[in-house]
Amino acid sequence: MLSEHHFALIKQSLPLLANAGVAVTEHFYTRLFSEQPELKHIFNLSNQASGKQQFALFAAIARFATYLDTPERLAQLTAQIANKHVALQIKPEHYPIVGANLLATLRTLFPAEFTPEVEAAWANAYGIIADLLITAEAGKYQQMQNQMGGWYGLRTFYIADMIEESAHVKSFYLKPLDGKAVANYVSGQFITVSVHIPNTEYRQQRHYTLSGRIHNGYRISVKNDGLVSAYLHQCPLGTELQLAPPAGDFTLRANQKPKVLISGGVGITPMVAMLEELITQASPVWFLHACQNAQQHSFKHWLVEQQALNNTLICKTWYEEGDGADFSGRMDIDAIALPLTEADFYLCGPEAFMRGIYHQLIAAQVSPNQIYYEMFGPHSDLSA
Template sequence: MLSPNTIQIIKSTVPVLEVHGTAITKKFYERLFTEHPELLNVFNHANQKQGKQQTALANAVYAAAQHIDRLEAILPVVKQIAHKHRSLGVKPEHYPIVGKNLLLAIKDVLGEAATDEIIGAWGEAYGVIADAFIGVEADMYQQSEQQPGGWSDFRAFRVARKVKESEVITSFYLAPEDGGALAGFKPGQYISIKLNIPGEANTHIRQYSLSDAPGKPYYRISVKREDAVDGRPEGKVSVYLHEQLKEGEAVWLSAPAGDFTLDTTGKDPLVLLSGGVGLTPMISMLNTQLANHPGRPVYFIHAARNGDVHAMREHVNELARKHGELSVHWIYQDPTAADREAGAFHKEGYIDLPWLSDIVRTKDAEFYFCGPTPFMRAVNGMLKEWGVSESNIHFEFFGPAANL
C-alpha cells in the first residue's frame, strides 16, 4: 500500500506528465537500450522509430499517475499489456532495469523540478505497479504452460503452407515442429513470432492475429507486406516473411495471447468491422461463430482500397452462400475498373453512420472492429454518436495502443 503522502506527490505530477510524458519515455528508451542493448531483441524497432512505443508508454504512465489511489481502475489495461509482455517473454528481472531507467529519465527531463521527494515517491509507486504486472504475468505464464498443448516462452514451428491471399497479404500455416499437441485459443487472440533475419544484429519479434478458427492442426497468420511509403521504412519482418521465408522452414512462436476475444454465446446481432489487414482477427471470429454457434445474425463489413488488396473475399462470400444469417458488405475506397465491372463491392468511399445504421438497423448489437488507427477512430466515433453502449464496443490495436 502506498502512503497518503506518496499518493499526493504522484497526483501532483499528473499535469507535468501530460506535458512532458513523451519526452520522458523517449529519454527512457534511449537510456534503456544504451545500458541494456540485449533488450533490443525484445522490442519492436519499427514502433520505436515511429514513436508509437514512446507514446503508448507515456499514456500508461499518465494513467497510472491519475489512478494511483485506485489502481484497480486500470487493471483491464494492466491485463492487456501483460498479455503482450507474456507473448514477448518479458520476465520479472526486467522490471528493476525498467524502473531504474525510467526514474533516471524523469530526472533527466525535469531537472531540478524532479526533487528527491518526487523521485522517491515515483520509485515507491513504480514498485507497487511492477509487482502488479509481475503477479498478473506469472499467472499468465503458468496458464500458458499448463494448458493442454501449451508451452512457456517460444516453441519451434515449421511453415506447413504459404498462401498468397491478395497483392499485399500472405497467409502462413504453422505446425509444431515436434509434432505435439497445439494449445487452443480464443478467436481474436494473437501469437508472437520470433525471427533471426540474416544480416540483422538483433532478433525480431512481431505479434500477428490468428486468422482461422481454433481446433485446427495448425495456427494461421495472415501478414500484410509493409512496403516503404511516405518516408516510413519498409517492415523488415513482413518483407522477410513474404520474400524469404519458405515452406518447410522453422520459426519460433509464443503461445496465443490477448484479451480481444469473441463471446460466441451471445444472442444479440454480431457486427464485425475491419479495415485492411485488420480483417485477420475478424476472420477467426467469423469462422468460429458460424462453425460452433450458427443462427446468430452476423454482419461482416470490410473496408479495403480495392479488390486487388482485398484478402479472403471469396472465402467470406462462400460462407454467406452457406449461412443465411451472415450478411456481407464490402467498401472500396478506390475500386478498380475490374471491381466495377464485376460488381465486387457494395459501397465506394468510406464507412459512415447513415450507411452503417441502415445496414445493421439496431444499435443493440455487439460491435468488434480492427484496422488502421484512423479507421478505428472513425468507427469508434460513429458508434458513440449512434449511442451504442460502451460495453458493446470492442476493438484491438495492432502494436502499441493509441488513443481513440
C-alpha cells in the same frame, strides 16, 4: 500501499508523463538501450523508430497512475498490458531495469519538478504497478505452459504451407517442428513470431493475429508492409520460426447479443477467426469491411461462400477505388441498418480507420461499453 500523500504527489506530477515529449522518450530509450542492449531483442525496433513505443510506455504508466484508486479500471488495464508482455516474454527481472531508467530520465530532464519527494512517490507507485503486472503475467505464463499442447518461452515451428489471400496478404500455415500437440486459442488472439533476419543485429518479435484454425498448428495472415512481414513473404516452405504461445484479450464476449465485426485492410484477420466461431451459433452477425480495392480484399471468396451458407450473416464492403464493393469511398455506418443499441461492436484495422469508426458509433448513440478494439502495435485510446 500508496499513501494519500504520495498519491497526491503522483496526481500533481502526472503531466510530466501524460505530456512527455519526444525529448523525454528519446532520452529514456537511449539510456535504456545503452545500459541494456540485450533488450533490443524484445522491443519492436520499428515502433522505436516511429516513436509509437516511446509514447505508449509513458502513456501506459500515466494511465496506471490515474487508475490506482479505481480498482475495476486498474484490473482491466493490468490484464491488457499483461497479455502484451507475456507475448513478448517480459520477465520479472526487466521491471527494475525499466523503473530505474524511467526515474533517472525524469530526474535528469525535470530537475525542478521531479524533487526527491516526488521521485519517492513515483518509485512507490512504479513498484505497485510492477508487482501487479508480474503477478498477472506469472499466472498467464503458468496457464500457457500447463494447458494441453502449451509451452513456456519460444517453440520452433515451420512454414508448412502458404496461400495468397490478396495482392499484399499471405496466409502462413505453421506446424510444430516436434510434431507434438499445440495449445488451443480463443478467436481474436495472436501469436508472437520471433525471427533473426539475416544481416540484422537483433532478433525481431511481432504479433500476428490467428486468422483461422488448422489441424495441429496455426494460421496467420500477414500483410507485406514491414521488416518482419517482408521477410516472411520471401521465406520458402520449411522455414523455421520461433513462436510464443497464443495470447491476447481481444476476444468475443460470452453473450447472445448480435455481433458487428468491423475491419479495415489487414484488420480483417481477427474478424475472420471470430466469424468462424460465430457462424456455428444462431445469433445474427454483421461483417463490415473496408479496403483500397478488390485486389486488396483478403478472404473475399471465403466470405461470399459463408454468406451464401448462413442466412444470419450480413456482409457489406467498401472500396476506396474501383468496382466490386457494396459501397464506394470510406466506410459510413449510416449507410446500413445496424442494431446500434443491442449489439457488441468489434473493430480492427489502422488506427485512423478505427478512430473514425469509433466516433461514428458514438455519434450514433452506441455506448463505449459496447465497443471493443485491437491495435496492431502499442495500445492507444480511440476516445481521445
